Amino acid sequence: MEQIEQIYLNSLGIAFYWEKKEGAIPNRIQLIFKEIGLFFTVSELKDFNYLIDESIAKNTCCENCNLNSTCRYLLKTPLYPLDLSVSMNELKDIKDLVNGTLFRIQMDEYLNSEGRN
Structure with a gap:
């Protein structure tokens, strides 16, 4: 079994790279939450983040609803046939997972390129 390099973890799921070859920068991120595994490029992950924001913005009327915990929302993904x-x-937990993953990726890119002295 291949090794993984964890990027971010929260109570819902995990984001990681499959072990990268020496000197190679991985271009896909595995995102696993619930019983779902999604394999995204960084660009697709950014698109997914935008779609999550849109979904949250559309469903703000439910904040004071007593049925809030049982309501289900349709979350679109960058993979067109998959919602x-x-x-x-x-x-909200998926949002945290995606935001944390993007932050860590951007921080690593900065530290390993522009921020390196």
């Missing part, structure tokens, strides 16, 4: 049904809590 996900998630609760608002899951949506």
Whole structure:
């Protein structure tokens, strides 16, 4: 089994690279949450982040609803034929997972290129 390099982890899931070859920069990120595994480029991950923001913005009317924990929302993905049904809590946890992953990727890129003295 191949080794992984963890990027970010929260209570819902994990983001990681499959072990990279020496000197090679991985261009795809494995995102796993619930029983779902998605394999994204950084660009697709940014698109997914935007789609999550759109979904949260469309569903703000439910914040004071007593049924909030049982409602399901359709979350679009950058993979056109694939949409996900998630609760608002899951949506917020997915948002955290994606944001944390993007932050760590950008930080690593900065530290290994521009920020290196």
